[in-house]
Amino acid sequence: MLNILTYKKVLWLTLAFCISATCLVAQNAATSRQTPQSILEANKTARMYYYQSKIDSFFYWANTLLALAQKHNFPHYEAEANKYIGVTYLIRNQSQKALKAFFKSLKHYHQAQDDKGKAMIFNNIGIIYYDIGSYAQAIDAYQKALAINQRLQHFVHIATAQNNLGNVYKMRGQYKIALIYHLKALRIRQKIGDKKGEGASWSNIGILEQYLKNYEKAKQYFQKAIKIAQEVQNLEGQAIALNNLGEIYDAQKKYNLAEGCYRQSLKLNQKLKIPKGWGTNLSNLGMLAFRQKQYSIALKYYQKALIKHRQIKHQEGVCLTLIRLSDVYWRTQQLDTALTYAQQSYQIAKKLNLKRHVLESLRVLSNLYYQQGGYQRAYDLQKTYISYQDSVLNTTKLKEMEELKTIYETERKQDSIVLLTLNLAKQKDSIQLKQANLELLKKSQRLQTLVFKQAQHEREARLQKIASEKEQQARAFQTQEKSRQQEIKFLAKKDELNTSLLQNASLQKRNLLISGGIAILLLVIIAGWLFINQRQRTRLAKERLKRQNVISQFEYLKHQVSPHFLLNSLNALASLIQEDSKKAHTFALKFSQLYLFVLELKDNLIVSLEDEFKFCEAYLALQQIRFGDNLKIDYEISTDKSQVSLPPLALQIALENAVKHNQISAQAPLHIRIFEEAKKLVVQNNLQKKATHVANSTHIGLQNIKERYKLLGKEQPEFIESTTDFTVKLPLSL
Numbered sequence: 058m059l060n061i062l063t064y065k066k067v068l069w070l071t072l073a074f075c076i077s078a079t080c081l082v083a084q085n086a087a088t089s090r091q092t093p094q095s096i097l098e099a100n101k102t103a104r105m106y107y108y109q110s111k112i113d114s115f116f117y118w119a120n121t122l123l124a125l126a127q128k129h130n131f132p133h134y135e136a137e138a139n140k141y142i143g144v145t146y147l148i149r150n151q152s153q154k155a156l157k158a159f160f161k162s163l164k165h166y167h168q169a170q171d172d173k174g175k176a177m178i179f180n181n182i183g184i185i186y187y188d189i190g191s192y193a194q195a196i197d198a199y200q201k202a203l204a205i206n207q208r209l210q211h212f213v214h215i216a217t218a219q220n221n222l223g224n225v226y227k228m229r230g231q232y233k234i235a236l237i238y239h240l241k242a243l244r245i246r247q248k249i250g251d252k253k254g255e256g257a258s259w260s261n262i263g264i265l266e267q268y269l270k271n272y273e274k275a276k277q278y279f280q281k282a283i284k285i286a287q288e289v290q291n292l293e294g295q296a297i298a299l300n301n302l303g304e305i306y307d308a309q310k311k312y313n314l315a316e317g318c319y320r321q322s323l324k325l326n327q328k329l330k331i332p333k334g335w336g337t338n339l340s341n342l343g344m345l346a347f348r349q350k351q352y353s354i355a356l357k358y359y360q361k362a363l364i365k366h367r368q369i370k371h372q373e374g375v376c377l378t379l380i381r382l383s384d385v386y387w388r389t390q391q392l393d394t395a396l397t398y399a400q401q402s403y404q405i406a407k408k409l410n411l412k413r414h415v416l417e418s419l420r421v422l423s424n425l426y427y428q429q430g431g432y433q434r435a436y437d438l439q440k441t442y443i444s445y446q447d448s449v450l451n452t453t454k455l456k457e458m459e460e461l462k463t464i465y466e467t468e469r470k471q472d473s474i475v476l477l478t479l480n481l482a483k484q485k486d487s488i489q490l491k492q493a494n495l496e497l498l499k500k501s502q503r504l505q506t507l508v509f510k511q512a513q514h515e516r517e518a519r520l521q522k523i524a525s526e527k528e529q530q531a532r533a534f535q536t537q538e539k540s541r542q543q544e545i546k547f548l549a550k551k552d553e554l555n556t557s558l559l560q561n562a563s564l565q566k567r568n569l570l571i572s573g574g575i576a577i578l579l580l581v582i583i584a585g586w587l588f589i590n591q592r593q594r595t596r597l598a599k600e601r602l603k604r605q606n607v608i609s610q611f612e613y614l615k616h617q618v619s620p621h622f623l624l625n626s627l628n629a630l631a632s633l634i635q636e637d638s639k640k641a642h643t644f645a646l647k648f649s650q651l652y653l654f655v656l657e658l659k660d661n662l663i664v665s666l667e668d669e670f671k672f673c674e675a676y677l678a679l680q681q682i683r684f685g686d687n688l689k690i691d692y693e694i695s696t697d698k699s700q701v702s703l704p705p706l707a708l709q710i711a712l713e714n715a716v717k718h719n720q721i722s723a724q725a726p727l728h729i730r731i732f733e734e735a736k737k738l739v740v741q742n743n744l745q746k747k748a749t750h751v752a753n754s755t756h757i758g759l760q761n762i763k764e765r766y767k768l769l770g771k772e773q774p775e776f777i778e779s780t781t782d783f784t785v786k787l788p789l790s791l
Contacts, residue, residue, distance in 0.1 A: 092131065092134075093125070093129055095125055096122065096125045096126060096129065096131060096134050099118055099121050099122040099125055100122055100134065100137060102118045103115055103118035103119050103121075103122055103138075103141055106118060107141070107144075112145055112148055112149075115141065115145060116141075116142065116145040118141075119138050119141035119142045119145065120138070120142065122134060122137065122138040122141070123135060123138035123139065123142070126138055132165045132166075132168040132169040133165070133166075133169040133171060133174075135161075135162075135165040136162045136163075136164075136165035136166040136168075136169060136171065136174055136178075137162075137174075139158045139159070139161040139162035139165065140158070140159070140162040140174070140177070140178065140181075142158040143155045143156075143157075143158030143159040143162060143181065144181075146158060147181070147184075147185065150369070150370055152185050152188065152189055155181075155185055156182065156185055159178050159181050159182050159185075160182075162174075162178050163175060163178045163179070163182075166178060172205050172208070172209060173205075173209060173211075175205055176201075176202045176205040176206050176209070176211070176214060177202075179198045179199070179201045179202035179205070180198070180199065180202040180214075180217070180218065180221070182198040183195045183196075183198035183199040183202065183221055183225075184221075186198060187221070187224070187225055187228075189409075190372065190373075190408065190409030190410055190411070192225050192228060192229050192410060195221075195225050196222060196225050196226075199218050199221045199222045199225065200218075200222070202214070202218045203215060203218035203219065203222065206218060212245050212248070212249050213249065213251065213254075215245055216241075216242040216245040216246050216249075216251070216254055216258075217242075217254075219238045219239070219241045219242040219245070220238070220239065220242040220254075220257065220258065220261065222235075222238045223235040223236070223237075223238035223239040223242065223261060224261070226238065227261075227264065227265060227268075228373075228411065229410070229412065230412040230413060232265050232268050232269060235261075235265055236262065236265045239258055239261045239262050239265065240262065242254070242258050242261075243255065243258035243259070243262065246258055252285055252288065252289045253285075253286075253289050253291050253294065255285055256281070256282045256285035256286045256289070256291060256294050256298070257282070257294060259278045259279070259281045259282040259285065259298075260278065260279060260282035260294070260297055260298045260301060262278050263275040263276075263277075263278030263279040263282065263298075263301055263305075264301060266278060267301070267304065267305060267308070270308075272305050272308055272309055275301075275305050276302065276305045279298050279301045279302040279305065280302065282294065282297075282298035282301075283295055283298040283299060283302065286298060292325050292328070292329055293325070293329055293331065293334075295325060296321075296322045296325035296326050296329070296331070296334055297322070297334065299318045299319075299321050299322040299325070300318065300319060300322040300334065300337060300338055300341065302318045303315045303316070303317075303318030303319040303322065303341060304341065306318060307341070307344065307345060307348070310348075312345055312348065312349060315341075315345055316342070316345055319338050319341050319342050319345065320338075320342075322334070322338050323335065323338035323339070323342070326338060332365050332368060332369045333365075333366070333369055333371050333374065335365050336361075336362045336363075336365030336366045336369075336371065336374050336378075337362070337374060339358050339359075339361045339362035339365065340358065340359060340362035340374070340377065340378050340381060342358045343355040343356070343357075343358030343359040343362060343381060343385075344381060346358060347381070347384065347385060347388075350388075352385050352388055352389050355381075355385050356382070356385050359378055359381050359382045359385065360382075362374070362378045363375065363378045363379070363382065366378060372405055372408075372409055373409065373411060373414075375405060376402050376405040376406050376409070376411060376414045376418075377402075377414060379398045379399070379401050379402035379405070380398075380399065380402045380414065380417045380418055380421060382395075382398045383395040383396070383397075383398035383399035383402065383421050383425075384421060386398065387421065387424065387425060387428075392425055392428060392429055395421070395425055396422070396425050396426075396429075399418055399421045399422045399425060400422070402414065402417075402418045402421075403415065403418035403419065403422060406418050416442065419438055419441055419442040420442060422438050423435050423438040423439045423442060426438060427504075427507075430511075432504060432507040432511050433511070435504060436504040436505070436507075439504055625713055625717060626648050626651075626652075626679075629644070629680075629683060630644055630645060630648065633683050640682055640683065643682055644679060644682050644683060647675070647678070647679045647682065648679060651672075651675050651676060651679055654672050654675065655672075655706065658672060658705040658706060661705050662704070662769065663702040663703060663704055663705070663769070663790070664702060664703070664704075664705045665698065665699050665700075665701070665702050666694075666696070666698040666699075666701045666702060666703060666738070666789065667698035667699045669703060669705065669706075669707070669708050669709070670694075670698055670708070672706070672709060673708050673709050673712055676709050676712065676713070677690055677712065680716055684716075684721045684727075686726070687721050687722055687723055687726045687727065688716070688721055688726070688727050688729070689726055689727070689728045689729070690729050690731070691728070691729070691730045691731065691732075692731050692732075693730070693731070693732035693733070694731065694732065694733055694738075695733060696733055696789075700791065701789040701790065701791060702789070702790055702791075703738065703787055703788070703789055703790070704762070704765045704766065704769065707762050707765070707766075707774075707787050708731075708738065708740065708787065710758045710759070710761065710762055711740040711759075711762070711785040711787065712729065712740060713758060714758050714759060714785070715727065715729055715740065715742040715783065718746060718747065719742060719743075719744070719745050719746060719747065719783075720745045720746070720747050720748075725745050727742060727743065727745070728742060728743050729741070729742045730742070733789075734786070736788065736789055737775075737786045737787060737788050737789060738786070738787045738789055739784060739785070739786050739787075740784070740785040740787070741782055741783070741784045741785075742782065742783055743781065743782060744778065744779070744780070744781055744782055744783050759776055759785075762774055762787070766788070771788055771790060772788040773788075774786060774787050774788060
């Protein structure tokens with residue numbers, strides 16, 4: 058069960074109150090002399106470092122403040138300094154040193170007649186005694202803090218003291234007294250509008266109802282606590298209430314709901330870095346797995362929880378987790394480990410006077426000894442369990458009622474409903490106690506029967522021992538026969554030894570053969586690896602040579618393009634000079650510009666259709682100087698020319714082939730159509746071949762296009778000649 062006032066929360070809330078609540082103005086007014094500036098500065102600096110969580114610097118300035126206060130004889134600031142020192146030791150988990158510092162602070166507050174400071178110190182002392190399990194001393198300190206705060210009418214601190222008293226009585230198993238104090242704290246917090254404190258009180262009351270097995274009431278209280286924590290954005294209070302609500306669902310066997318609550322609480326505790334709540338969540342998840350017989354999962358959760366509790370020295374959490382671990386090991390038949398954990402938990406529970414945990418430890422120990430056959434020890438532990446349960450459920454109840462009368466003397470009318478509820482609960486408890494006593498008596502009778510049977514078994518064992526001794530005396534007469542049999546056995550063993558030596562020799566030979574075989578196998582593997590590696594290198598070398606050859610061929614084909622274009626253009630210029638010298642002059646100028654473009658494009662592997670078109674348009678303009686309107690060009694391209702490509706000058710060579718090998722005149726004009734078809738660029742002209750073969754043709758134009766497509770690994774171009782047309786289809790690539 059996760060206590061609503063977790064140690065860390067109580068510690069920081071109380072200490073922050075201790076640091077900030079002291080009213081220096083009132084103190085200065087109460088003194089007859091002016092406080093030195095050095096003391097005021099030291100006090101201010103110490104408080105600054107505390108709020109910045111720089112504990113070492115805070116401790117240093119607390120000691121500086123103490124030295125200055127002693128030097129100038131200011132009891133109030135001596136009390137403050139000792140309080141700061143105690144706070145530091147408390148944060149560092151050095152409880153005894155913290156107590157010593159707080160008692161010094163209490164002495165100086167008494168000298169300074171500062172009741173407010175005394176109340177704070179008594180509250181801090183109560184926190185320390187609560188944490189180390191000294192519950193009687195914790196109650197005394199909290200009662201003194203409560204009395205002072207009631208006299209000063211500090212309602213917030215009255216509620217805090219009552220809440221702390223309720224937690225101490227809960228740990229002592231006196232649930233009804235605890236309930237009274239928590240109800241009082243709840244009324245004050247509701248009256249003053251302390252929503253955060255109200256949520257804590259609802260959660261504490263829910264815990265007590267859970268202990269009394271009033272699960273539906275407990276669930277309502279925890280749900281109220283969660284709602285309030287969400288309203289005021291109190292994540293820690295929300296984590297605590299979620300964990301407690303998960304325990305209610307666990308008790309009602311609603312395991313899915315319980316797991317959801319535990320995991321939400323664990324997530325919040327991990328976010329807030331609260332190891333105590335973290336450990337409690339892990340332990341509860343382990344219990345959930347345990348109830349569903351998932352022992353390996355439960356074991357992992359318990360071990361993680363144990364590490365967390367031991368890190369912060371939370372002995373109550375360590376004790377409960379040890380009990381749960383022993384249960385797991387018991388169910389998995391690891392009885393020695395279970396016994397070790399159960400004994401450890403019993404020692405811690407006795408030391409801290411944790412009555413519920415003492416009962417659980419006794420139960421587990423009794424069952425373990427019983428299962429191991431230690432019936433007498435199990436019987437003794439069962440008697441201890443019965444007597445301890447009587448003291449908890451009977452004697453404690455009587456003491457509770459006496460204390461209830463004293464505590465509640467002045468509030469009978471206000472809490473009459475609560476007393477009626479308590480009386481009903483007492484009747485239920487007495488019935489449950491009677492039933493428990495009957496079951497325990499039955500167990501006691503069974504244990505007595507087992508003890509009697511064990512004693513009878515021991516007597517039978519002694520009789521069997523006597524009979525065996527007589528049999529040994531009778532066998533003494535057969536020693537000679539046995540000695541002969543031993544000689545025979547010795548010879549047989551000698552034969553077996555010789556046989557085993559021969560077997561060992563054969564095994565050594567076989568091992569040698571196996572070792573040799575393994576060595577040969579390794580050599581074969583290494584040789585194979587070397588062969589494959591060499592083969593791979595050879596293949597890569599061949600691939601490099603092949604690639605270099607392809608590149609060389611491609612360079613050769615590119616170098617063919619420029620001379621081919623130059624030769625054809627010069628032939629055209631020569632014929633034009635004879636026909637029209639002015640046109641020849643214009644042709645020569647544009648040809649020189651066009652040839653520069655040829656030189657730029659020829660070194661590229663591929664060019665965009667856009668660049669190729671620019672060049673071809675310049676080329677066709679040059680040809681139209683020569684042929685005029687006798688050469689007609691139609692374009693039908695819809696594709697984005699910048700997005701597709703082809704080998705450089707491929708389109709130009711196709712156009713040049715059409716011009717070179719066909720008649721072009723006014724009577725027989727040449728029609729060239731350029732269009733796109735199925736991702737191919739198509740150049741189509743009407744077929745009107747020249748009557749005579751072209752004398753200067755090198756026949757390399759169309760062949761060059763084919764070779765370059767082949768070397769680039771592209772789809773091959775198509776050259777189709779019909780009776781009326783000649784068509785060239787050039788594949789385009791993206």
